[in-house]
Amino acid sequence: MSDPALSPLDTVKAFMRAMETKNYDAAMPLVADDCEYENIPMAKVRGPAAVRAVLEPFFAPVIENQFVITRFAVNGSVVFMERLDRHRLADRWVELPVTGVWEVRDGRIAVWRDYFDVGMLVTRWPELQAAMAAA
Template identity: 60%
Template sequence: MITALSPTDLVLQFMKLMEALDYDAGLKLVSDSCEYTNPPPLGTVRGPAGIRAVLEPFFAPTRENDFQILRAAASGPVVLLERLDRHLFGDKWVELPVTGVYEVHDGKITYWRDYFDAATIMSQLPAA
């Protein structure tokens, strides 16, 4: 008998796949109508293709990613993750504190919103 993942376990699995930049496997856990929102200027996109269009260019120059889950909480289908997202650009680690809100229905992420201070990461990025 196959048991469905809990919303928290599904989101944690998703984050592990995204940390490894395994877009094909990770985005299978996202519904076609998923709404993904980041702070301005990034805004909101929808579905796996929209998420990939935002994340792939950002992560392209990273050599490694390390998503540290500091705290997780859930209430029914809603999952909250407090994270420290670490990205290796060249030989420099860039760290960004993030709080993510996810909603899971029928085994897929249907809502994902990340809260962070964009200036925090922009001030750490290497010069282009």
């Protein structure tokens, strides 16, 4: 459940903690009904169900996630965060530097944009490219 008393940074961190274990039932209540989510340069989606529909197939082969926050800044309701996303697959870890921009409203994530190098991602995780092409 979202908590309007949480700071924007704490809301984002709570979401990321839930996603480290792929606990969608804990993560999605932190996403606003009209949330705008975009993995640049992929298509933009809106709302918790659409966010989950993007994340679940992406994380399906992942055994464990680690989101290592390296830097962040907060300005009012906006959280800017640099992080290293680490995904443990059956045979290896895949690491990807990511920058996220989040806007939190009433304790829920209203805007979430992640910026990363798609070329780096598919080089490090080629199976993902095949899965994306099949979708």
